[in-house]
Amino acid sequence: MSDILLLLIVLGITFMTGTIIEKKHFESIKKREIALIKKPIINFGAKTWHTNRKIRKIELVTGECVISGDYFKNFVAGLKNFFGGRLTTFESVLDRGRREAILRMREKARGANFIINTRIESVMINDTYGQESVPQCAIIAYGTAITYE
Amino acid sequence: MNKNLEEKYLSVIEDNVNVGSSNALNEFFILIAGIAVIFFLLYMFADAIGSFFIDRMSNETQMKIENAFSFGIKPQVSTKNENIIKLENIRDKIVPLDKNLQGKSKFPIYEYPEKQINAFITPNGNIYFTQGLLKEIKDEEILTFVMAHELGHYAHRDHLKSMSRQIIVALVTSIFASGNNDIDLTIGSISDLNGLTYSRKQEKEADRYANKIVYKLYGNNKGAVEFFKLLEKKEKSPEFLQYFSTHPSTRQRLNLINRNK
Numbered sequence: 001m002s003d004i005l006l007l008l009i010v011l012g013i014t015f016m017t018g019t020i021i022e023k024k025h026f027e028s029i030k031k032r033e034i035a036l037i038k039k040p041i042i043n044f045g046a047k048t049w050h051t052n053r054k055i056r057k058i059e060l061v062t063g064e065c066v067i068s069g070d071y072f073k074n075f076v077a078g079l080k081n082f083f084g085g086r087l088t089t090f091e092s093v094l095d096r097g098r099r100e101a102i103l104r105m106r107e108k109a110r111g112a113n114f115i116i117n118t119r120i121e122s123v124m125i126n127d128t129y130g131q132e133s134v135p136q137c138a139i140i141a142y143g144t145a146i147t148y149e
Numbered sequence: 150m151n152k153n154l155e156e157k158y159l160s161v162i163e164d165n166v167n168v169g170s171s172n173a174l175n176e177f178f179i180l181i182a183g184i185a186v187i188f189f190l191l192y193m194f195a196d197a198i199g200s201f202f203i204d205r206m207s208n209e210t211q212m213k214i215e216n217a218f219s220f221g222i223k224p225q226v227s228t229k230n231e232n233i234i235k236l237e238n239i240r241d242k243i244v245p246l247d248k249n250l251q252g253k254s255k256f257p258i259y260e261y262p263e264k265q266i267n268a269f270i271t272p273n274g275n276i277y278f279t280q281g282l283l284k285e286i287k288d289e290e291i292l293t294f295v296m297a298h299e300l301g302h303y304a305h306r307d308h309l310k311s312m313s314r315q316i317i318v319a320l321v322t323s324i325f326a327s328g329n330n331d332i333d334l335t336i337g338s339i340s341d342l343n344g345l346t347y348s349r350k351q352e353k354e355a356d357r358y359a360n361k362i363v364y365k366l367y368g369n370n371k372g373a374v375e376f377f378k379l380l381e382k383k384e385k386s387p388e389f390l391q392y393f394s395t396h397p398s399t400r401q402r403l404n405l406i407n408r409n410k
Contacts, residue, residue, distance in 0.1 A: 030162055037158050079335065082180070082325060092168040
């Protein structure tokens with residue numbers, strides 16, 4: 001009986017902390033996105049890109065983010081495995097990770113006019129099938145920042 | 150930049166289509182409820198199957214299974230003090246009353262070194278009485294009730310039934326959970342609660358059986374009533390805790406005994 005009590009306590013605590021952390025993270029993402037809304041403009045997937053203006057600097061910019069769900073989210077996702085369906089608890093985690101990575105990349109390209117050829121990749125860092133594996137995801141956004149003369 | 154475009158970007162930031170709108174807590178409760186219902190039905194199914202086959206099992210098969218389970222257990226030598234001899238006399242009175250008890254185990258009786266008031270029967274028919282019980286209770290009618298209760302478990306083949314239930318449920322759990330600790334723990338806890346429900350049912354049946362035996366031997370069930378009153382005096386746990394325990398609450402058992410007069 002003590003097992004289930006401990007589990008309920010841990011679930012309750014992680015649900016509360018996870019909700020608070022997620023809310024704060026979303027708030028900060030929104031604030032930064034609104035601040036960066038004008039510059040630099042990202043351009044996904046332009047294989048050929050032409051300009052007549054003189055270019056001062058071409059630079060690789062990257063933004064990385066490693067993100068994990070809290071215990072409660074993982075638990076619900078584990079139960080969801082039983083029935084199948086969308087893992088809605090992980091959707092918000094992935095969304096946060098992707099937006100954070102892009103934001104970091106854009107913040108790194110400060111002063112540039114454009115980021116072209118932006119790509120987003122996701123990687124699992126640890127051993128996925130290991131016993132001690134932590135459910136996490138690393139998201140890397142990278143592109144070429146271009147600064148005009 | 151175009152004003153319209155800027156507003157569009159802002160609305161995209163505000164309205165996030167990539168995140169599901171459902172509440173995680175709601176989802177959690179729905180999932181738990183779903184699993185609870187599934188395992189409730191599974192327990193009913195397992196209980197029905199187990200009872201069906203075990204009630205129809207022949208005595209030879211029962212003995213075979215019991216011997217297989219108790220393989221390697223050395224027969225203990227019981228110290229023959231006056232308590233044990235008294236209990237053996239009671240046992241010899243009860244066994245001829247029921248066909249289900251005859252021709253199987255010899256029901257050896259042992260003392261168990263513990264202070265709590267308790268008695269139990271092992272799958273191969275060894276009956277243990279705790280030293281606390283033997284010290285506290287000297288009345289023959291009460292001891293008859295306790296003995297009949299334990300023999301009732303054996304006569305109903307409760308040990309085999311609970312084992313069959315657990316085997317079926319464990320099999321299904323291991324298939325579903327397949328190494329996922331979270332699911333294993335959740336299902337385990339739900340299964341435990343389900344299992345306890347059936348355990349309490351079995352205890353009630355054994356009480357009813359013991360009540361009948363006491364009536365046959367003495368013509369009244371004073372011993373049973375006295376036993377539960379004694380237990381009630383010792384008990385301090387509140388009523389609702391019975392849902393987490395293997396036995397029904399003492400008050401419920403007392404009511405059951407009184408109703409079956």
